[in-house]
Amino acid sequence: MTTKIAVRGLCKVFGTAPAKALEMLRRGLSKEEIFARTGQTIGVHDANFEIEAGEIFVVMGLSGSGKSTLVRMLNRLIEPTAGEIVVDGRDIMRMSRRELIELRRRDMSMVFQSFALMPHLRVWENAAFGLEVAGFDAATRRERAMNALEAVGLKPYAESWPSELSGGMQQRVGLARALANEPSILLMDEAFSALDPLTRSEMQDELLRLQAEHQRTIVFISHDLDEAIRIGDRLAIMEGGRIVQIGRPDEILKAPANDYVRSFFRNVDLTRVLTAGDIARRDQITLVRHPGEGIRAALRQLRERDREFGYVQDARRRFHGIVSVESLIGALERSNGNASLADAFLPDVAPVASDVSMSEVLPLVARSPYPLPVVDGNGTYVGAISKTAYLEALGRSR
């Protein structure tokens, strides 16, 4: 592993007299005291970390913790007050305007929370924006933009206007625009936060898939624990402009550095308040059981959506059981194609009642190999609780 980005002693002070505020910081005064005395605001204080090539590094924190400022300092959209940022062995703080622009054109791309697509450009022109700015000829621009759009599955929409696309599709264009330059570093500022939960997890999968195909160094800003754990190789947790802990998700989970970090991961009280019904999500595939519903159809549905499990209910939405790709294939092989969905049910599926508390559900979710099905008093399927859904509920209940 080689170090791609090394950040040392990085500080940002917003205000007119940053030197004074830095001096006070060195003396150990808090952000609040400095603000009260000088009116200077500490954006980021003394950030130190190294990011390996090919790593997804997630910076997490609440609003105002300085994470957006931090990521914008990496490409100097926000000028750091002090410190150094070494990318591939070169300190970008010492770069001239010209070199910095070259770096932004070639090595670093950015994806924005609000997509930030140019409304006057077509989808492919948006994807080609970085290339156009960098001065590539028209044919190259078009070709590379189309390749990038293909990578995110939007090639058919190349001639559309951004306004004609849904939020998720717009962000795919944002991603394509960032990929078209073939950068070695992607900066993603809350890139999926403006999307609805389903689209968000879809985009997370998309990002992981792209990352598996072509390793880039990704700095991902998020305030969503589920997202951070799902995509992050390592997390950095920020509080009030400082990085309070850096580590792999499980390391942080096991040994949180302070209460702030702990609060991201756990809140005992609320797990007794929230119930399984509260946190169950309807984002699993449901298969309706009726005469003639074939195993092949179920299998195709699961494969099309790239899911492993399907939740079987009847026309009145009563829960019947769970099938998996494996069990469906098994049943198919056993029966020469005449099997019904019931033949493929996984054994020992015990749905949990929707009024059971979150803390009681925890061991069940932990043990269950599939998202735990939840039913109400009438046996109607309410949703399912995956491990990530459970964790996200924990993260939200800070």
Place this chain on the structure above:
Amino acid sequence: MKFELPLGDLVEAAVEFLMRHAQWLFDAIEIVVGGVADGIGAALGFPPGVVLAGLIVGLAFYRVGWKFAVFAAAALAVIFALGLWRHTVDTLTLVLTATVIALILGVPLGVAAGRSDRIESALRPMLDLMQTMPAFVYLIPAAMFFGLGKVPGVIATIVFALPPVVRLTSLGIRQVPDELVEAGLAFGCTSRQLLFKVQIPTALPSIMAGVNQTIMLALSMVVIASMIGAGGLGNQVLRGIQRLDIGLGFESGLAVVLVAILLDRITQSFGKPRTRSARATARSSAVPGKEKESADRRAVMQPAEPGA
């Protein structure tokens, strides 16, 4: 004892001073403005009236739609029938000349004001003055510096019609969502590229609204400028007033209104976004992020409560 602030005397002295010592400057301006006016006048006057009218109707059809094209044809026919065609062409010449020069001056000024608070605050009082000073007042120095005729008329018109395009260009540049500017910079735009590839295209609807306003103000001023011999439809209106000829006044007034409608609709069509929903997205793609973004920024600016 009576004391009066001798401001009027001062202005008079200044004008006289300029006339004595800066006549070369006014001559130069006169040559340029007169040249542009003659060029545009020749271009409009060169084809037979029917051809020019046909071009206008064609433009109305292409930019707005067939219904408006029918209206345009009818309006131009009325103008022909009233025998006001020649005057209308004169008026169009004045309006286009003033507009072209106002845009050449105004758009760059607006861009500069949009990018710099200092320039904006320096320009603002001047624009306020230009816009609110009664239009007739411009006629006096214009006539003193440039005599009577087209050129002083055009110059008074430029002064009166310049503010909207400057203001709306500046506003348009300022309203470009922050994240678009950020995106532009993040992908390696130089300052120049940022202006031409992000800010101006995004501000275009606003800039075109300014162009439209400038044209409409120019038209209204051109009528007034007939008082110093600018000619055109205004002249006919003026003649109507002087002779108390209500018929003539009404006919030429109607022609002015028709020209105004034609100019307004056609120039407005250039300000429309390219797709019906493009403007809506500019908004929708900006809003959720912008809200968050600025909230985040605000939070950065203030001490956050720890471990909330």
